Amino acid sequence: MKMSHYFLPTLKEVPSEAQLVSHRLMLRAGMIAQECAGIYHWLPLGLRVLQKVEGIIRKGLDDAGFHELLMPTLQPAELWEESGRYEAYGKEMLRITDRHDRRLIYGPTAEEAITDIVRRFIKSYRELPQVLYQFQWKFRDEIRPRFGVMRGREFYMKDAYSFDIDRESAEKTYGRVIQAYMEIFKNLGLKAIPVRADTGPIGGDLSHEFQVLAETGESDIYYDGDFDDFTFRGGEEDLNRIKKLYAMADDMHDSALCPVPEDRLKHKKGIEVGHIFYFGTKYSLPMKTTVTNEQGKPILVESGSYGIGVSRVVAALIETNHDEFGIKWPEQVAPFKIGLINLKVGDDQSDRVCAEIYERFRNAGVEILYDDRPESVGVKFSTMDLIGLPYQIIVGPRGLKEGQIEVKDRRSSEKILCSVEDLYQRFLSHA
RNA sequence: CGGGGCGUGGCGCAGCCUGGUAGCGCGCCUGGUUUGGGUCCAGGAGGCCGGAGGUUCGAAUCCUCUCGCCCCGACCA
Incomplete structure (x- = not known):
């Protein structure tokens, strides 16, 4: 992409x-623009990151054997009356009336919708367990939206729903999701701690929040310091270790009952990037969702739901990856891998070398943003640091005289001088 | 919803107290200049001051109402 023609x-x-720093940087880097309170446009650069995050989450869920579908944003009020939540959910839920005076709601979540699908199409225990998920915009009419997309009213969410024949099986599925989530957050470059949480309006009796440690987090969590050294490799063993380690949301923590010795207990702020619930038959019962068991008898399905705030993850990534100059994207979620800076647009040699590098990387499928604008060097360096691409390739007459270009690692600030051939060697040898 | 603050060119702000129809920096446009960390110079475009009503000879400035945004709290993924 050439910056001179990009929308940035x-x-x-x-x-x-x-x-909030993530809010500031997202606005300054041209990632988002506010539409109204708690509702944002995602501009091209921001959208690229959102889609990168979405892709990593999708891969993690697909690898775990879950299936993606897509449900509408609008749902009929009747479905929510059936579950009893039409009244219970309160003012957070946006209610709409269409031209025929039919009552609709803009989905804040989709337990009713997915349960309706399952009861219509799944009839036998043999078809379970099943985990279905979607990426979809949600709307929750927050009393006070704040902090940009961190706590918007409209937000992009991955929501998954599980269906099992009994509690034992459902808890296994719950564990599979925890494992998938640990893997996903690791791949996103986030350290997330699963903490025991209250179940809130979703309901149920087993729930974990996935908290990313950050000073600016809105949640208070208490956890065993051993979590800080815990690296998730996957498998039953790690899952059991996670289940044993103490971690609680503040409203679940009781210092009198806490088994962790005081010197090991940590109390920190976290950003809630995921929340999962096991709620058994809370929806299958009122919505009469049954499958036939081995004896040919109808049994209620056991369910859970599992969310990840995709748009919030983007903000959380910035909260944990920035410095005074701007964002420092982890490579896997960066909007582009490389930023190419032509220090002297108009200089024949600089233009030629940049054009060659740009084409070469593009042809190799490496995402590269080429700053070909006729701006002063300060502007270019500042812009590139701000938007935080992992690697900066800096080309100018001074270096070219020695046959050299500069490569700067945005995260470490490490700079190296090398030839163009070395550059290709380093970035394209495996491509 | 309670408490507080703010709405003045794209962005950040001054002017408001002590009414006389708008100013600064950045950005933008043009020309020149500069070229390894938001360069410098000159010229230029762009706002009727969130909206409505009122007071007044006269309102960005005063009064009333209203809309919007932000912060703290309660609440919440």
């Missing part, structure tokens, strides 16, 4: 409404 409205000054 970066800001030099910080819009006054933004307090």
